[in-house]
Amino acid sequence: MAEREYDASSHAPPAEVGEMELVHPRTFIGKYIWSQDAKVIAIQYGLTATAIGLVALVLSILIRLQLGFPNSVSLIDPASYLQHVTMHGMIMVVYLLTAILLGGFGNYLIPLMCGARDMAFPYLNMLSFWTYLLSVLILVAGFFVPGGSSGAGWTLYPPQSISPGTPGVDGGIVLMLVSLAVFIIGFTMGGLNYVVTVLQARTRGMTLMRLPLTVWGIFMATVMALLAFPALLVAALMLLMDLLLGTSFFMPEMLAMGEITEREGGSPLLFQHLFWFFGHPEVYIVALPAFGIVSDLLAVHARKNIFGYRMMVWALIIIGVLSFVVWAHHMFVSGMNPYFGFLFATTTLIIAVPTAIKVYNWVLTLWRGNIRFTVPMLFAIGFLFTFVNGGLSGLFLGNVTADVPLSDTYFVVGHFHMVMAVAPIMVIFGAIYHWYPKMTGRMLNDTLGKIHFWVTFLGTYLIYYPMHFIGLEGVPRRYYAYGETTFISDSVQTLNAGITIAAIIVAATQLLFLFNLAWSYFRGRESGPNPWQATTLEWQTPHTPPRHGNFGDALPVVYRWPYDYGVPGAKDDFIPQNVPPEAVEYLDGAHATGKGAT
Template sequence: MAHQEHAEEHVHHNDHDHDHEESFVSKYIFSQDHKMISKQFLVTGMIMAVVAMMMSVLFRLQLAWPGESFKILSFFLGDKWAPKGVLDPNMYMGLVTIHGTIMVFFVLTAGLSGTFSNLLIPLQCGARDMASGFLNMLSYWFFFVSTVIMVISLFVQDGPASGGWTIYPPLSALPTAMPGSGMGMTLWLISMSLFIVSALLGGLNYIVTVINLRTKGMSMKRLPLTIWAFFVTAILGVLSFPVLLSAALLLMFDRILGTSFYLSDIVVNGEIMHFEGGSPILFQHLFWFLGHPEVYIVLLPALGIASEVISNNSRKPIFGYMAMVYSIGVIGFLSFIVWGHHMFMTGMNPFIGSVFTFTTLLIAIPSAIKVFNYLTTLWKGNLRLTPAMLFCIGLVSTFIAGGVTGLVLGDSALDIPVHDTYFVVAHFHIVMGLSAIFGMFAGIYHWFPKMYGRMMNNKLGYAHFWLTIVCGYGVFIPMHILGLAYVPRRYYANTEFSIFSGELVNINHVVTFFAVVGAIAQAIFIFNFFHSIYRGKKASQNPWQGNTLEWTTPVEHIHGNWPGKIPEVKRWAYDYSKPGYEEDFVLQTVPLKEGEQEGEGH
């Protein structure tokens, strides 16, 4: 690396008069080009995903064979956290916590939004770059520093934060309550604060770019659905992340300055604490005010990608474009007034619970509309089953499977027996761990030629998809059974209870088997990804015969995206297989014929 850097700098010195030639540092590290920043987000996100996935394999081993010794555990965790190869209960909690944090924030927020908003907003809107390249660069570097701090927190003496990714106080506020609430928790809070800065810088940039930098003719009604999804996602992030920051700050005050925002009447280890008058429930309100929009921050970009990829590969316009736009908007709005459904069992007033039940179940309506529109887009299409398309079909399947169980959990009365059981774990993993991740995979396979100028290998893509979806469902469908047998989540072992051991243990064996195979299957993807960057088949300018503007840019990346003038947009993004045209796609830059109706008009 250092050698390469040197060589690049050397070249730079010789070419003094070529002022558009960039140094290695400004091109690859402190880059302000949205295409490079998007790759930085993607690769960092992928590395974090591998870390978090490995963690899940480690604790899945413990859950299937509690108390048994595994070489792999002592290899990764050492004698302190896995004495004789048996996972330590505190480390189990730490792994669960950091797995959740990394996956939700670093992979599915930064890795998904950061990558594809950065790549596609300028390219599909017809802009030379983001509104502020500098803030965009800062956004990545804040993210990078926050991931580094989170990884460092794994190695501190008392272990990482381990109160669950929701870090509810008082557990997370009192270092004497559990080892993970010491240094590990402090680092978690610092890391997360930096992450919020990154998310805000990124989000503001996306919003400004979509509003101000669309090319001539690109009205809001002509925007591809990907951009609509990223746009609403960015708005959700900008409105909700500051609330998480305030929650984290108050928690830091309680920890460091001895204030009592979340704490009251506490005795730990025989010590009577001075805290009085605070409320742990306040933290939960603040946390879930971000936490629920966060679910849609994770999901909407995936749905946006699916709209684009499904339409492109069905060779059909997306069915009900305006309905899709409204659905995204309504989901975005509703996501702000449903946070209480995480708190039915916290002692919140039951009447407020009923209000949240009402708003929560309403979200099913726009979600159902989206699903039916995807189905109708497939109907009578000419489906080209690329790996990206397979992942999108998988996304629709998992979105249904994970969505319907939301109706159980969102119903306050039904939440009583299944709250905080494996039913919840199954539900949100199918939505976020499968659906949103599938959207991310689809985006990578589809836009890889735009990012790296080469194609990924299709055969490996197929193997990756089929193993992933079979294992994904193999892990999470059986978990519903554990949930309906009322097995609580976040238990280090279920052996202490006869009602949860016995036959139910077999389910944990099945789940862990699929989890391990599924994790290994990701090696196919990682191999395909890095191999294709260097050895993949060279991509043509428009390999998927798409309509949108990114396919009018040259394959070779240049600063400013288009060599000459920015193209002008003359029509909407979904004229696939339109009658009257020879080809089955019509670029957005092609003018309307005389008397031709645009968009949803026939």
């Protein structure tokens, strides 16, 4: 299928496709450890992110134990509680979600979906993973230094984060900041690859508007990350200087442990501006790849073209661009000039429009489709539901007035877990069930997959939906215990216990998923090259799993967009991207010249 004649008259020669020099390693170490193959690097990224994600999952259970059953576990004191909260947040946002979506799926899917042999700079790509691994190890080292990891909250607000008395100020915070800097350097190496590969190494006929939305999502997220992560880097470097070298970028005239410090003039708000200048785009750095992937999952499993492809692409671009001018909505009650509230509330609510359009288009993709309720499809629908819920609660928090009583309460915790934790995780699970057959040649077990889905979907909803309401009552976040606070009703404690039990069940179910991954690798049903009957190029490779170089002798040539499902008159209900118009079989036996032009 892939070897089609290259027709010089109808296609301009692409810039560098096919001339790429690939390193062909022979040893095991060269193939699987120091590999320059994007697919191996993707799996390395995925495994590392999963491992560190499991650590964060355990931390979240410890947090929940304390909240659900206060002071029943003597292991958790106020300091370690905050340390767990901090590490859980930081790991999940940066080291799990960002790494697995961009480093994992980006590496696996970009070259395959664009029809490239590999990333543009394979050596740099390899360095990217090893730098990422180094950053993870530095972060983990924070658990073992005296004083433990930082307990400043993942937002690391100074002065608290670097003041004496804060847990981890003796070493944990340094390791965390250094680890972030290393992560950003590693990510930049990978990010260069993703951007250049998408722009440069697309195969013949793969025009921008024929790219699968997965690639669009990862591409836009990478562009944003390359511009936003520097803000975190700058903030981390300046914070390190404040901590280690005694500068006063962020440190005002203040006391520490009751003693007057040498600092003066610095501004804690400056840090917050830098942090959220990264932090808000970061939300979309995680969300956009998920948006892209879920679009493809929905199209494939509903056997229908994605509705409003051009609108979807432009919504991604607009969200990406706008996300750089909304950061201060995290700071409505931060003590900044309150007049900024007008501006940032407006920009924030404007960004809801393209996001809503995406939701409509996903739902309209289901409408009049031919929906297969496969495990990836279940997760995709789970994403839609969760994302709609989380997105709508965002309208409360983005609207500056409603944010005042709700900020720093469990409403916020519920909101961002719904929209930024559960929703992307649903997509990640769906994507793993979807592409696992391509990665291994075997299907994941369906029954285990369905159990995994239902427990995760219902369980997480039970965990996070009620949190909004205790937040409405005013229950503050990042509290070790609630003591006798008068405005908090006693029933909150009962609810917290319930949430904790749900959390433990959901967490335990993830072990089932890991078991499924391992078991199916050896015992899973053989999948064949294209089990889902999908159109995109990764399913058209001559080998499954694809070998080094992806496409055998000749690169595929692309003749159509990736959403030719249910094409009227065609014999099959899907036409792969590399099938030329003249090769399409029609029901009446006649060749049509084109179709669907409006």
